[in-house]
Amino acid sequence: MTAVAPPRNLPESETLLLAKTDFQAFLDQLWQGGYRVIGPTIAQQAIVYDEVRRVEDLPRGWTDEQRGGQYRLKRRDDDAWFGFVVGPHSPKRYFFPPQVAVAQADRTANGWQFSEVPDQEPPYALLGVRACELGAIAVQDRTFINEQYVDPIYRRRRERALIVAVNCTQAASTCFCTSMKTGPRCTKGFDLALTELPDSFTVEVGSDRGEEVLSTLPTIMATPSMLRQAENVRQQAVDQITKRLDTKDIRDLLLGSLEHPRWDEVATRCLSCTNCTMVCPTCFCSSVKEVSDLTGDHVQREREWDTCFNWDFSYMNGGIVRNQIRSRYRQWLTHKLASWIDQFGVSGCVGCGRCITWCPVAIDLTEEVAAIRENPA
Amino acid sequence: MSVPASSAIAENPWLGQSVEIDAITPELPGVATYHLRFRDAELNSRYRFRPGQFNMLYLPGVGEIAISLSAANDISGTWDHTIRVAGNVTRTLAGLGVGGKLALRGPYGTSWPLDECAGADIILVAGGIGLAPLRPAIHAALAQRKRFGPTTLLYGARSPDMLLYRRDYEAWTDRGLNMSATVDRFQPGWSGDVGVVPLLVDRLRPLKPANSVMFLCGPEVMMRYTVRSALERGLRKDQIWVSLERNMQCAVGLCGHCQLGPAFVCKDGPVFRYDRIEPFLNVEGL
Amino acid sequence: MDVESVVYVLSKLRFSERLPGSMLVRIAALAELRGFPAHSVLFRENADNDHLMIVAVGRVALDMQVPGRGEVRIMSLGPGDMLAWSALLGQGRMTTSAVALEDTQVVAIRARNVLQLCESEPEFGYQLMRQVAEALANRLVATRLQLLDLFAETEPFVPQGPD
Numbered sequence: 079m080t081a082v083a084p085p086r087n088l089p090e091s092e093t094l095l096l097a098k099t100d101f102q103a104f105l106d107q108l109w110q111g112g113y114r115v116i117g118p119t120i121a122q123q124a125i126v127y128d129e130v131r132r133v134e135d136l137p138r139g140w141t142d143e144q145r146g147g148q149y150r151l152k153r154r155d156d157d158a159w160f161g162f163v164v165g166p167h168s169p170k171r172y173f174f175p176p177q178v179a180v181a182q183a184d185r186t187a188n189g190w191q192f193s194e195v196p197d198q199e200p201p202y203a204l205l206g207v208r209a210c211e212l213g214a215i216a217v218q219d220r221t222f223i224n225e226q227y228v229d230p231i232y233r234r235r236r237e238r239a240l241i242v243a244v245n246c247t248q249a250a251s252t253c254f255c256t257s258m259k260t261g262p263r264c265t266k267g268f269d270l271a272l273t274e275l276p277d278s279f280t281v282e283v284g285s286d287r288g289e290e291v292l293s294t295l296p297t298i299m300a301t302p303s304m305l306r307q308a309e310n311v312r313q314q315a316v317d318q319i320t321k322r323l324d325t326k327d328i329r330d331l332l333l334g335s336l337e338h339p340r341w342d343e344v345a346t347r348c349l350s351c352t353n354c355t356m357v358c359p360t361c362f363c364s365s366v367k368e369v370s371d372l373t374g375d376h377v378q379r380e381r382e383w384d385t386c387f388n389w390d391f392s393y394m395n396g397g398i399v400r401n402q403i404r405s406r407y408r409q410w411l412t413h414k415l416a417s418w419i420d421q422f423g424v425s426g427c428v429g430c431g432r433c434i435t436w437c438p439v440a441i442d443l444t445e446e447v448a449a450i451r452e453n454p455a
Numbered sequence: 456m457s458v459p460a461s462s463a464i465a466e467n468p469w470l471g472q473s474v475e476i477d478a479i480t481p482e483l484p485g486v487a488t489y490h491l492r493f494r495d496a497e498l499n500s501r502y503r504f505r506p507g508q509f510n511m512l513y514l515p516g517v518g519e520i521a522i523s524l525s526a527a528n529d530i531s532g533t534w535d536h537t538i539r540v541a542g543n544v545t546r547t548l549a550g551l552g553v554g555g556k557l558a559l560r561g562p563y564g565t566s567w568p569l570d571e572c573a574g575a576d577i578i579l580v581a582g583g584i585g586l587a588p589l590r591p592a593i594h595a596a597l598a599q600r601k602r603f604g605p606t607t608l609l610y611g612a613r614s615p616d617m618l619l620y621r622r623d624y625e626a627w628t629d630r631g632l633n634m635s636a637t638v639d640r641f642q643p644g645w646s647g648d649v650g651v652v653p654l655l656v657d658r659l660r661p662l663k664p665a666n667s668v669m670f671l672c673g674p675e676v677m678m679r680y681t682v683r684s685a686l687e688r689g690l691r692k693d694q695i696w697v698s699l700e701r702n703m704q705c706a707v708g709l710c711g712h713c714q715l716g717p718a719f720v721c722k723d724g725p726v727f728r729y730d731r732i733e734p735f736l737n738v739e740g741l
Numbered sequence: 742m743d744v745e746s747v748v749y750v751l752s753k754l755r756f757s758e759r760l761p762g763s764m765l766v767r768i769a770a771l772a773e774l775r776g777f778p779a780h781s782v783l784f785r786e787n788a789d790n791d792h793l794m795i796v797a798v799g800r801v802a803l804d805m806q807v808p809g810r811g812e813v814r815i816m817s818l819g820p821g822d823m824l825a826w827s828a829l830l831g832q833g834r835m836t837t838s839a840v841a842l843e844d845t846q847v848v849a850i851r852a853r854n855v856l857q858l859c860e861s862e863p864e865f866g867y868q869l870m871r872q873v874a875e876a877l878a879n880r881l882v883a884t885r886l887q888l889l890d891l892f893a894e895t896e897p898f899v900p901q902g903p904d
Contacts, residue, residue, distance in 0.1 A: 181469035183515035189473040189494050189556040190515055226722060227707040230467050333716065336738045363711035366469070366704060370516035377515040379469060384710070391712065394702050395541040405740035413714065420717035583892035613892035639887050641814035646842060648817040649802065651886040657755075657879075658819035674891040680882070 094281040094297040095304055096272075098159075101279075102133050104295055108203045111291075113240060116172060117205035118165070123151055125165040127172075130205055137162060144250040144431065146440030160206055160274050163250040164430050168359030169211050170218060172202050173235045176383045180231065180366060185375040195378065197231055201238035207268065208246055209261025210253075213428035214359030215241075216267055220422040221362050240287060243268035247311040249318035252431030254444060257323040260428040262315040273308040280308040323429065323444040324451060325415075332416040332447070335455040336408065344446055345404035347439045354433035354441075355385035355410065360418075360426045363391070386410050411443060468707045471513050471558030472498060477533045478553060483617055485540045486584065487549070488525060490533035491559065499532060503562075506569065506591035507670075507698060507726045510561030511706050512536065518544040521703035521721075523588035524562065534559075537587040537619070563706040565726045567592040567670050568696060569603075575668045576604035578659070580681055582611050582652050582673025586619045588698050588725075589672050597630045604666060607633040609659065611652035611677070614638050615645040635659075652677055656684035664689030670726075672698040679737070682729060692730035699725050699732070716741060744769045750797045751848055755821035756872055764868060767858065772850040777801075783839035783847070784825060792849040793829045796822050799845025803837040816883070817842060823876040828852040830873070 096104065108115050109131065117130035120137045130136060142162040143150045154161050179195040207215075215236075222232035246262040255261035264271040269288030272279040280300045283289045300308070355361045365384040370377040384391060386409050392399035400406045418426030427443075434442045473494040480488040491512075493499035504510075504524050513519040520542075526535035540549050548557070569577075569592060577596050581589050589608075596606045608627070612618045615638050628634055635655050637648035648655065652673065669685055671678050678697050685695055701713040701720040713720040716735030718727070735741055747769035751757050757765055774797065777783055784790040786806055800819050804812045815837065818824055827836055829852045859866030 181467060183513075183558070185515070189475060190471075190558050191473070192470045192558060194467050194470070222709065224708075227468050227709060229709055333734070336735075336741060362709070364705075365710065365712075366519075368516050368518060374516055384712075386711065392702055394700065399701070400740050402740060409714075409741070412716075417714070417717035421719070611892075613890070617892065637817070639890065639892065645814075648800070648819075649814045650816045651883050653886070654819075654883055658821070660820070676886065676889060677891050680886060 092283060093300040093305060093308075094283070094292065095278050095300040096281050096292075096295060096297050097278045098133075099277075100296055105131065105133065107294065108240070108291070112200055113203035114200045115203045115205055118160070118162070120151065124149060125151065125162055127165075127167040127169075127204075133159070136160070136206075141248070142250065144252045144435040146252065146434050146442050147437055148440075149435050156276075158247070158274060160244045160272075161247065163246065163248065163253060164208055164210065164432060166357045166432065166436055168357070168430075168432070169204055169207060169215055169241075170359050170361075172204065173215070173232050173239070174218065174222065174229075174362060174364075175231070178231060178381055179378045180381045181379045183377045183379075194230070197234055199235060201240065202235065203240040203242060205242045205244075207241055207243045208430075209243070209264045210255045210258075210428045210430040211359055212241070212243055212264055212267040213255070213258070213260030214430070217360045217418075217422070217424055217426060217428065218362060220424065221360075224422075240291065241268045241270075242288075243271040243284075245271060245273040245308075245312050246315035247274060249315045249320075250431060250435070251320060252434040253319050253429065254321040254323050254431060255429035256316065256319050257321075257325060257444075258425060258427055258429035262319070263312060273312055275304065275307055275311070278304070280304060321431065321444055323427075323447060325425070328425075328447065329416045329419045331451060331454070332412045335450050336412070338450050338453075338455045340446065340449050340453075341404045341408045343449075344407050344441060345402065347441055348403050348407045349439060350387045350389070350403045350406055351438060352385040352387040353436045353438065355387055356383070357432040357436045358414075359428065359430060359432070360414075361385070386413070411446060415443070415447065468560070468705065468709070471511070471560040474534075474557055474559045476551060476553055476555040476557075477531060482537060482619055486537065486619070488535050488537045489548070490528060490531060490535055491557075492533045493559070494556075502534065504534075504591075505562070505566030506595050507566035507588055508562035508564045509588070509703075509706075509725065510534075510536065510559050510563070511703070512538075512544075512548070513558040513560065514544055514547055515558065517547045519560075519704070520544045521563075521706060523698075523725075525587040525590045526594060527591065537584065537590075539584055560706065563721055565722075565724055567698075567726055568668075568728075569595055572668050573602050574604060574666075576663055576666050577606040578609065578656075578667055578669045579607065580609045580652060580656065580669060580671045580673070582677040582681075583613065583617070584619060585673035585677075585698070586610055589670060590620065590623075592670060593627060593632065597627065597632060600631050604663075605633060606631065607635075607659065609635050609637075609652060609655040611637045611639070611655070611673075614640040615642045615647075651680070653680040653684040656681055656688060659688070662688060664694075667694060669695045670698075671695060671729075675699075675736070692733060693728055695729040696726055697729055697732065697736075699727060699736075747772050747774055747848060750774060750846075751795070754795055754797065754848075756795050756823060756876065760868055760872065764865060767865070768850060768855065768869075771854045771858070772848050775847050775849045777841040777845045777847070779841055779843045779845075781841050783841065783845075784835050786835055786838045788835050789833050790825050790835050791828050791833050791852050792825060793823070793852050793855070794825045794839075794847040794849050796820050796824070797846045797848055800842040801845055801847075802840050802842050804840060805837050812838070816887070823873070823880075826873060826877065829856065 115130050118125045119128040136159050138159050139154050139157045141154045184191045222229040243264040268284040271282040363384045364381050366379050366381045414426040474491045477492040478490040509521050509523045511519050522536045525537040641649045703713045703721045704710045706721045708719040708722040802817045807813050
């Protein structure tokens with residue numbers, strides 16, 4: 079498997095080096111600059127995104143073991159700060175929050191008055207974003223900021239965010255970013271991209287904002303030997319990827335197989351539990367509910383994550399269109415891998431493997447596609 | 456890193472405009488037409504929609520529903536929405552009277568392609584409350600008689616007392632509309648056809664299939680068999696347009712609920728050219 | 742009434758679309774055109790009728806007598822539609838009454854003669870019966886759609902929980 083091409087417009091001579099001993103200063107500077115720094119931390123035996131104020135908050139010395147239906151943390155035999163892959167959280171929860179007020183209405187003598195609900199969140203500095211997640215952000219950009227409609231919350235948070243990506247130095251058995259051409263190398267979509275070495279990080283600058291953030295830090299130019307070391311550890315991630323998804327003509331394959339018996343087969347395993355949509359970094363379905371105060375004169379419209387696996391997601395007066403698990407699984411998979419291409423010009427899948435890890439019955443979408451491909455309808 | 460640029464109006468798609476119920480016309484049991492007026496008079500005079508489009512009508516604290524516009528009322532300056540009581544929101548709406556206040560977002564969606572059909576024979580086919588989204592197309596076609604060939608309405612309802620907009624039929628036929636109505640269930644006094652709508656397509660004469668377009672709205676099963684009859688009469692799939700319904704919530708393609716295959720019914724529809732949507736329409740539970 | 746006029750009328754109907762011209766001539770020889778003014782009765786339910794009919798012009802309603810409900814109109818037919826098929830397929834006893842809704846003209850075909858022809862010439866019989874079968878199939882589909890009651894008021898559906 080060949081490595082992903084090095085970033086364009088970023089000659090290696092521009093790669094900097096930041097010592098680990100200066101990283102706390104980096105974090106402090108971000109917080110002082112008004113950013114809310116979000117990065118990987120350990121909670122409830124998983125690596126999840128939360129506020130990171132000190133380098134000690136990072137999962138130093140931990141790694142994750144992932145396979146279908148299984149996620150475990152394990153101690154490493156070194157002190158690597160980012161020596162793990164991806165957890166159940168993704169940046170989507172910051173730009174497209176699980177629960178947020180999208181509008182409010184106040185009853186006045188003349189009728190209802192509608193207004194925005196000011197978004198109080200400070201700008202995020204997302205630390206530790208992986209290449210697949212950069213891909214997912216680019217995918218969600220097409221959903222939430224398009225030629226017809228824009229989600230103002232997404233756009234505001236997205237525009238103000240600083241993205242500090244981290245190149246993967248290992249892969250999980252569930253990773254298949256190479257098949258989806260999103261990684262493991264970070265090539266675009268970041269302000270800064272770090273590669274971890276034993277005592278330092280190489281830092282690639284991806285934007286003016288990234289350059290500005292670095293300008294007050296004691297970075298030095300990365301030496302050729304450092305660059306080689308960085309390349310070697312990044313190659314580890316490439317070499318460890320074993321899972322593949324054959325994406326050749328996948329749009330026509332899936333949309334031409336809507337009555338395939340495989341949907342019935344997967345429906346005997348799928349619990350319609352919705353885990354996959356919750357952990358997927360590109361899923362965007364939502365529902366809005368009305369939350370009114372006791373007087374009924376002030377109503378907030380709260381948008382929450384929803385999922386096509388919910389039984390009544392497709393409810394119409396008269397009935398539920400996707401009444402069976404077979405229909406719902408088919409909807410999710412064909413949307414993610416096929417319809418998404420019609421809708422947004424790219425695949426909805428970035429190959430992060432979360433849906434495989436977090437499925438309680440270990441359904442692997444790469445296997446499902448392979449089964450359909452093997453026996454075309 | 457750059458965030459994509461967009462020329463979309465940078466407004467929160469969830470903000471509606473305040474409207475008031477100017478008048479209510481009872482139509483059938485459980486069905487009424489609400490004549491809405493924007494509180495902002497300037498907006499009311501500026502508002503436009505194309506036949507086939509819909510609005511999201513919002514009752515704060517209760518919820519929101521997608522309703523097709525059934526007419527632009529030039530005389531009263533209101534925007535007509537024909538609504539059947541079917542759930543919480545519609546039931547609450549039915550409890551408001553004249554003067555009731557709610558909100559409106561819209562118009563949304565694709566429209567009947569009248570602009571592309573100059574010179575064509577227009578065949579409008581409706582079933583039940585499906586006549587509501589076609590009514591603005593009837594008005595538009597009759598207002599520009601010379602632009603089109605003969606305009607025909609084939610309409611079916613459950614029974615004679617369930618024929619929607621019955622009081623409009625004479626005015627329509629006086630203005631040049633050819634009309635046939637049929638009912639599933641006969642009631643004494645009815646001298647029109649009895650039987651399903653596709654039979655009206657079977658019998659439509661004269662018919663110049665090469666020059667015709669069909670705009671179709673009604674229950675999906677009815678539409679499926681009407682299309683079958685139309686194809687047997689010589690129309691092609693790209694001459695037929697259907698209006699579909701799905702669970703519409705955001706109306707802007709962001710919530711995911713209304714998808715049918717790759718199409719968002721709220722923004723790629725609700726009016727679809729039949730050949731484009733056919734592969735997905737006939738799949739059970741899609 | 743000359744056979745030519747009957748052939749002419751028959752040839753314009755959907756029923757005849759796939760029948761060879763020679764067949765139409767032979768059917769026409771066994772048929773006649775009959776006119777029914779608006780509101781007149783073509784035949785009554787349960788009565789004997791030995792002519793298969795095809796509507797050429799006008800509209801005909803089919804009614805059935807239901808004790809307690811009276812005459813119930815079940816369907817209306819137009820040009821090209823076949824009726825009184827019981828004359829050909831059944832015992833000749835009509836299953837509905839037929840009433841002209843407007844001035845109507847039908848092609849009335851003598852069932853017994855046509856059946857004899859079917860028996861003696863299987864090819865003729867096959868072609869004719871195929872048309873009849875197709876007409877009945879379309880009628881069946883239309884009847885099923887009526888049965889589905891597609892415009893019935895749907896009760897507001899409240900999701901209770903997955904099965």
